[in-house]
Amino acid sequence: VNAKLAYQINKTNRIALSAYRSYDDFKFLEDTLYAWNTNLASLQWSTALSPSLLFTFNGVHTDYASSIEGLQPATEYRISSTIRHRELKAGLLYSPVESHKLEVGGNVIWYSLQPGDQRPTTGGSNVNSVALQPEFAREVAAYVSDEIAISPLLTLQLGLRYSAFAQLGNRQVYSYDESLPRSPESITDTTRYAKGQTIQTYAGWEPRSSLRIGFNDQNAVKVSYNRMRQYLHLISNTTAISPVDFWKISDSYVPPQLVDQVSVGFFRNFLDNAWETSVEGFYKDFRQLVEYKNGARLLMNPLLEADLLPAKGKAYGVEMSIRNNKGKVTGQLSYTYSRSLVAVRTDFASEQINDGDYFPSVYDKPHNLTWSGQVQLGRNWTLGTNFVYSTGRPATFPDGLYAFNNSSLVNYSRRNANRIADYHRLDVSIAKDTRRKKEQRHYSTWNLAFYNLYGRKNPYSVYFTQFGGGVNAYRLSVFGSVIPSLTLNFYFL
Amino acid sequence: MRREASVLVLLLVLAGMVGCVDEVALPVSTQTPRLVVEGLITNQAPPYTVKLSYSGFVRGANSLLDSLGVENATVTISDDQGRQVELRPVRRGVYQTVDSTFRGMVGRSYSLSVALPDGRQFVSKPEQLLPVPNIERVYYQIEDKTAIGQAGYYFFLDTEDPGDSKNYYRWSAYGYSQRPSTGVCCTLNIPCTRCFDFCWTRVDYPGANVLSDELINGNQITKRYVLFTPLFTYGPHLVEVSQYSLTRQAYQFWQLYEEQRTRTGSILDPLPAPVEGNVLSRQDGAEAALGYFGASAVVTVRLKTNSNELDFNYVRQFDLIYRREGDCRLVWPGAEWDLTKAAGW
Numbered sequence: 044v045n046a047k048l049a050y051q052i053n054k055t056n057r058i059a060l061s062a063y064r065s066y067d068d069f070k071f072l073e074d075t076l077y078a079w080n081t082n083l084a085s086l087q088w089s090t091a092l093s094p095s096l097l098f099t100f101n102g103v104h105t106d107y108a109s110s111i112e113g114l115q116p117a118t119e120y121r122i123s124s125t126i127r128h129r130e131l132k133a134g135l136l137y138s139p140v141e142s143h144k145l146e147v148g149g150n151v152i153w154y155s156l157q158p159g160d161q162r163p164t165t166g167g168s169n170v171n172s173v174a175l176q177p178e179f180a181r182e183v184a185a186y187v188s189d190e191i192a193i194s195p196l197l198t199l200q201l202g203l204r205y206s207a208f209a210q211l212g213n214r215q216v217y218s219y220d221e222s223l224p225r226s227p228e229s230i231t232d233t234t235r236y237a238k239g240q241t242i243q244t245y246a247g248w249e250p251r252s253s254l255r256i257g258f259n260d261q262n263a264v265k266v267s268y269n270r271m272r273q274y275l276h277l278i279s280n281t282t283a284i285s286p287v288d289f290w291k292i293s294d295s296y297v298p299p300q301l302v303d304q305v306s307v308g309f310f311r312n313f314l315d316n317a318w319e320t321s322v323e324g325f326y327k328d329f330r331q332l333v334e335y336k337n338g339a340r341l342l343m344n345p346l347l348e349a350d351l352l353p354a355k356g357k358a359y360g361v362e363m364s365i366r367n368n369k370g371k372v373t374g375q376l377s378y379t380y381s382r383s384l385v386a387v388r389t390d391f392a393s394e395q396i397n398d399g400d401y402f403p404s405v406y407d408k409p410h411n412l413t414w415s416g417q418v419q420l421g422r423n424w425t426l427g428t429n430f431v432y433s434t435g436r437p438a439t440f441p442d443g444l445y446a447f448n449n450s451s452l453v454n455y456s457r458r459n460a461n462r463i464a465d466y467h468r469l470d471v472s473i474a475k476d477t478r479r480k481k482e483q484r485h486y487s488t489w490n491l492a493f494y495n496l497y498g499r500k501n502p503y504s505v506y507f508t509q510f511g512g513g514v515n516a517y518r519l520s521v522f523g524s525v526i527p528s529l530t531l532n533f534y535f536l
Numbered sequence: 537m538r539r540e541a542s543v544l545v546l547l548l549v550l551a552g553m554v555g556c557v558d559e560v561a562l563p564v565s566t567q568t569p570r571l572v573v574e575g576l577i578t579n580q581a582p583p584y585t586v587k588l589s590y591s592g593f594v595r596g597a598n599s600l601l602d603s604l605g606v607e608n609a610t611v612t613i614s615d616d617q618g619r620q621v622e623l624r625p626v627r628r629g630v631y632q633t634v635d636s637t638f639r640g641m642v643g644r645s646y647s648l649s650v651a652l653p654d655g656r657q658f659v660s661k662p663e664q665l666l667p668v669p670n671i672e673r674v675y676y677q678i679e680d681k682t683a684i685g686q687a688g689y690y691f692f693l694d695t696e697d698p699g700d701s702k703n704y705y706r707w708s709a710y711g712y713s714q715r716p717s718t719g720v721c722c723t724l725n726i727p728c729t730r731c732f733d734f735c736w737t738r739v740d741y742p743g744a745n746v747l748s749d750e751l752i753n754g755n756q757i758t759k760r761y762v763l764f765t766p767l768f769t770y771g772p773h774l775v776e777v778s779q780y781s782l783t784r785q786a787y788q789f790w791q792l793y794e795e796q797r798t799r800t801g802s803i804l805d806p807l808p809a810p811v812e813g814n815v816l817s818r819q820d821g822a823e824a825a826l827g828y829f830g831a832s833a834v835v836t837v838r839l840k841t842n843s844n845e846l847d848f849n850y851v852r853q854f855d856l857i858y859r860r861e862g863d864c865r866l867v868w869p870g871a872e873w874d875l876t877k878a879a880g881w
Contacts, residue, residue: 075803227750228748282808283801283802284801284802335807338806339806339807340806340807392822392824399822440563440564441562441808442564443593444592445570445592445826446572447793447811448743448744454591455808455809457567500556500558508801509800516559516561517557518559519557
């Protein structure tokens with residue numbers, strides 16, 4: 044549900060209120076239900092202080108909640124996690140001439156997270172009620188940004204942002220013996236922080252710049268650099284039947300993620316801009332990423348920091364694209380080669396992941412190809428095709444069984460050393476527009492589409508279960524068959 | 537202004553809208569086989585056993601050791617006083633001490649060295665043999681009037697945790713319960729006397745039962761569950777419970793072991809991990825063997841239950857379900873007829 048209300052108070056003042064609510068759920072198997080919902084409300088006031096000076100003020104409130112519901116008899120449960128984001132933002136936009144835009148502003152964000160709250164959902168359920176400690180934080184930032192079109196062919200953008208973050212109570216924080224890997228057994232002390240009390244702070248600069256040089260109206264080069272810091276971390280278990288994600292706020296043990304990115308792009312148009320081509324390369328350097336210890340327990344872990352490890356990462360790639368805008372056959376073909384790698388190096392040999400070497404992150408899908416095209420068949424018939432291909436994401440497969448203590452166990456030695464099968468899918472549609480003339484008032488459109496035309500069972504995940512003396516592998520596919528659909532649209536003037 | 541007045545979406549086929557799970561051929565990661573070490577020295581009388589094997593894809597826990605057991609390794613245990621003893625192979629992958637004067641002592645540290653036939657050498661970090669308090673009592677609850685398959689004895693123990701030290705515990709337990717069969721005639725008179733109409737079948741605690749005294753330091757450990765023995769017929773159950781001291785590292789190893797052993801592919805599972813312990817490569821300190829070489833003080837308690845506490849008439853009905861035709865030694869594989877003499881009960 045989406046609602047928007049805008050009111051022009053007078054010539055220079057405008058107020059807009061918007062609200063948004065969404066709900067989604069999905070049952071992967073008969074016994075687990077995943078649900079998400081988002082509530083968003085925002086208020087914006089803008090006032091033109093002079094013809095070239097605009098002031099805007101924003102208030103935003105967002106609630107995001109997700110839940111996992113176990114439906115198996117006797118162990119029915121629901122684990123819910125929420126993020127609340129409240130933000131106040133003020134900004135001044137000064138544009139004395141069309142070719143110059145100067146922006147200054149600031150914002151403050153209050154975060155409030157419940158990383159996990161587990162409850163039984165029926166009277167007969169044996170599941171215990173457990174709630175993890177909520178997390179609170181405040182982020183304050185100020186920024187200045189300037190965009191100048193030095194000439195019609197040369198545009199420079201410079202920006203600088205400073206952000207300061209504070210993790211706040213109410214919270215109980217554990218101290219660990221620094222000579223040992225963090226674990227429940229190496230806790231030395233517990234400190235209680237009162238509501239609103241500062242637990243940990245981080246702050247730093249985030250510069251950004253980009254330069255676009257046009258050689259003529261057909262050739263251009265764009266170079267950019269920016270740095271970002273992120274105080275929220277996505278914690279994601281990709282080894283189970285379905286990826287389970289939740290967020291964590293930076294704290295004494297988890298510093299903010301830092302990423303520096305440089306990119307260069309070349310753009311060239313041919314044949315009177317009918318063909319657009321581009322080649323772009325990027326390199327990202329990540330610091331203070333979050334990785335997981337071997338055997339880490341992610342969901343509903345009250346000592347999550349003891350199962351997290353700091354990692355560094357790098358990502359690089361080249362994206363090529365060609366697009367045809369004119370003629371009976373139009374379309375776009377893009378190909379990206381990119382890598383995303385992480386490395387964990389800690390002081391303790393027992394915590395090392397893959398010997399401290401760089402290894403593929405869960406986002407590492409080197410080859411990506413997308414094609415979308417339309418063919419005008421005449422008499423308002425259009426044939427559309429859409430094809431996507433990407434390398435399967437990295438996964439950790441078993442590399443052996445072994446006997447220990449009269450049981451057999453499955454061994455997983457190297458993280459992300461394997462990949463699930465590649466993803467590819469072809470969609471085809473045929474559409475008919477019943478208009479005879481462009482200005483026709485009553486008409487309809489028909490669209491017959493086949494999603495996943497050749498019914499490929501693209502794996503969503505591959506997971507393993509142990510039994511007595513062995514291990515079985517299962518593949519979960521979502522939309523694993525062709526899905527035809529027919530859409531009819533009726534238009535009136 | 538053009539307005540879209542009505543949209544009708546018709547899905548012709550709904551199949552495939554939900555997730556579908558297929559069993560697939562096991563995709564296998566091609567890593568080199570890992571050495572697996574399972575060894576323990578205690579303050580009880582020798583011999584001490586060390587099992588060596590490799591990881592690999594062979595089905596069945598017993599056959600794993602038979603087919604992947606390490607032969608021709610040189611295995612030694614040494615203590616912090618400089619004493620060293622060699623272990624001899626007793627069967628494939630199983631090595632035992634032969635020097636009966638080499639006995640684990642509380643307070644000493646022990647370490648294992650393994651030289652593999654391919655030249656690789658592994659050594660364990662020294663493990664201190666810590667004291668263990670006595671088991672105060674082992675007791676049980678009978679659940680005889682419950683669903684078939686769940687009826688049996690639940691065994692528990694009480695012990696007192698010393699307050700002056702950090703302590704970590706592991707309990708292992710096994711028991712015997714009787715399993716009925718029709719037996720065979722063992723006399724010539726009619727009707728004949730039937731023999732071998734019940735045998736003792738063994739049940740082991742299936743995983744690692746460990747505890748840290750973090751939350752109960754210096755207090756009683758009460759009603760710690762140690763074993764379940766199923767009830768197949770009327771008769772006593774025999775149980776042996778051992779309480780081991782652990783070092784912190786050993787406790788963490790066993791916890792990791794238990795978490796990995798019980799992974800099911802669910803979203804609540806911990807991430808997969810190699811269950812590495814304290815045995816490292818001598819050549820490459822970053823390479824660890826799977827498994828652990830531990831040193832523990834052990835106290836053991838045996839208990840025989842009193843059959844009179846069972847509801848005779850009710851429990852005898854179980855015979856109808858569990859009794860099989862024939863000699864119990866044959867129909868219940870692994871079962872023993874004369875346990876009292878054979879195993880010293």
